[in-house]
Amino acid sequence: MYLPEAFQKKMKAILGEEYDDFLAGFEKPRHYGLRVNTAKITVEEFKELVPFHLTQIPWVENGFYYEEEDAPTRHPYYYAGLYYIQEPSAMTTASRLPVGPGERVLDLCAAPGGKATELGAKLFGEGLLVANDISASRVKALLKNIEVMGIPNSFLLNEVPAKIAEQFPAYFDKILVDAPCSGEGMFRKNPEAARVWSEEKPPECAKMQREIVKQAISMLKPGGMMIYSTCTFSPEENEQIIAWVLREFPEMQLIPMKGYEGFSEGRPDLADGNPELKKCVRIWPHHMDGEGHFVALMQKSRTPEMDDVSPEKSSAYTSEADEEPSDHDDIKKKKKKAKKGRKDQKERNEAAGCTRQERTVLESFFADVRAEVDWKRIEVRKGFAYYLPEGVEGKKNLVFVRNGLYLGEIRKDRFEPSQAFAMVLQKKEFASSIDFSAEDERVIRYLKGETVDVSDLECGKEKGWQLVCVDGYPLGWGKLVNGTLKNKYLSGWRMKVNG
Template identity: 50%
Template sequence: MGDLSRIEILPQAFLSRMREMLGDEYEEFLESYQKPRTYGLRVNTSKITCEEFEKLVPFPVTRIPWTENGYFYSEDVRPSRCPMYQAGLYYLQEPSAMTPAACLPVNPGESVLDLCAAPGGKATALGAALKGQGLLIANDISTSRARALLRNLELFGISNSFVTNETPARLAEQFPEFFHKILLDAPCSGEGMFRKEEALAKDWTPEKSHELARIQRELILQSADMLRPGGLLLYSTCTFAPEEDEGTISYLLEQRENMELLELPAYEGFSPGVPEWGNGNENLRKCVRIFPHKMNGEGHFLALMKKQGQPDMVQQPSSVRPDANTRKWLELFLEEIGLQTLGGKAFDWNRVETRGDKVYYLPPVNTGFRGLTFLRNGLYLGDLKKNRFEPSQPFALALYKNDVKAVISLPVADSRLTRYLKGETLLIEEGEARGKKGWHLLCAEGYPLGFGKLVNGTLKNKYPAGWRV
């Protein structure tokens, strides 16, 4: 889509409203649609530091100033083809879209909900912040989108997630005042993404905002009711529509008097909320608006709210035990690869559960929630075969650097990594493997990529067909 066509496809009713909203800034706003869109990635700081990432990344990146682990990259780069991406070291995300999760202060050990989580950009950020402790419930009402969400959480190595495919109303029944932190990135009219996605502009009508605002108001009340006293709720949209932004926050504050707006972190390009676009409450200035003529990204709206009261960190730990057969074969496998830790922490046998022939590592917080539709509870470790345990790809990606001894670590630029990701058998030179034979973890610069079986200098590829590049 050329620069001129970007403006031509913008609906006239949308432009008229934006002119009224922005006044003297309108022409500058319109000019932003003639500028190229920006591309970004967010580093998985639960696996790698930003400093180490900058040393290893094989293509040019520059820091995103409003997100400490975000980077711009140029349009001609293909970062999804890099082994670092397949190792879960970063997530591709529009730069402004990184802001909501970055503005919700998540601490290890908390229970966190991402209510409308697919495809996983914000859920992966929340999961990384938990560092394998506590519980992340990532939900999406669409089954197909929930599958994409699960895949991205697995790619990022999130071991303590519970991926649900439920209606928000059902979750609200199940989890009254349960979560320490909730992110509601609400379904919206997407006006902030018109520069990025032409189809959104073509499908836009003023009536859509009315219907979406009704849905948002249901969701935000349900979110507030699932929040513990002292907990934080971050509401975000990628639209400029006042009805969906300040209007929805105004509704929450009117309906739930125990919720209060908090100041968000300041950045020179952030614009404050406008009380007149809501119910006139002066506290609405604490909201943040992101406009493309003021920031090097697309449009967003954010509001951070706190529920009155004192937070309670009491959590019920997982308490399951593997059957003897599971423990026998899994223990032999863990000994073979020389497991030291899982995600940097001691392996906890009280979290191992077997269902049929599949073995899972449950989150450290009890997730025995009956009656909920879910895709995954915890980490899928692998399968019990006849007289052996076969590890899964999510298990490989949940391992951190130095978690196991039996590794083969190759430079990021080594072409064998690309061949491995395509499913090919690799030749391993003497001295490159820590062990002589058997299961090994293939790594890019020490960061796990997947499993293989080493036999006489040949690594038999165990990278699953469905994951191959």
């Protein structure tokens, strides 16, 4: 394949005796990978369920190679959000960021969502995932992937990092920065990237990367972790960025990641010689079955004061208005504050359109929903109902694509549930369902938007809304009328007829 002469010269200088092996790797076929969505299915259940030719990706617990002939994007399980198609090396970054339920997590350059959806899966619906992309077109793909994967607690932004940093100072437990880069590690996968590459691209990207990282650090809590990655080989965008961080932000330190025999150490000699840079990881295609990647895990040091004060009570996270009343606050003041709070809540609900009639319509539908619902988090705006995440209250002047889970639309006296709502449910969490087997040809017809006869299938109710599933995993909605399933699968998600 074509490789720019200047690129070849640079890589020969970096790799020395390994250069010929590196070059030979471009003639080998690429590797195909998928990542199991553990928010919906365990790895063991997945292996027993799918008919694909799977081989474990040895450094990612929920990652697998598959054969091109498997065509996993044409299988109903793909539409059920049981897995995400992702390049094997690209899975590394999110797998090395230790995220747990209840944490506040940011993916700053998130589209199309491969890493963000894995972070969201690790939260298991608890805590907050803020996912951002500066590109309005790419953030649409991010939204769809977040919804397909069934991640309810997300706040999706289309902003520049500096604007986000103004609203979220020292806020996040974990941050992922998969920085826009020159893409050298993807030349084999995407030959067009090699054709448009130039010597000017890495330093141009490095300038942008420093600005993104600076904003990310300002949003990280003391004690929090940030992982930085690129899909390029360029030292300007890799070791030199991390060396700059260590010089300019002394509160940041590199920490080791879970290793793998194919990982290569970072190269201090390609930056300022700081031996700490060996803690970075380089993924070389001639050492591993994947494309080129660079990953660095960092932690923001805790101040001595933080050891005695929980982060939520630190002055970094609270204003005077948020502080608890002191002992000498009188009872009247507390009662007045509580009354004002109730009034503010009422006004907020009315402003959001949470009328009594709309609440009645919602409650009628939710009588069939067996999942736990916090009604204080439901908001209706112009007839559209949302389930809001916790932790983004009062965040203003941000361009957002979605705040929480879109539940559906209230149309006069009825509720039309959304595709996104179906994807966060389990089969047992809705009163009535139609469950196809993956081998049933009707499931493909459903995914293509057709009306299907289901008179031979059992369901909880003989008419009305049905949660349509494949082997117990939700796909979307349908309405049952006299044994016929009226298709409510979202038109923009439908399987192409001739695909």
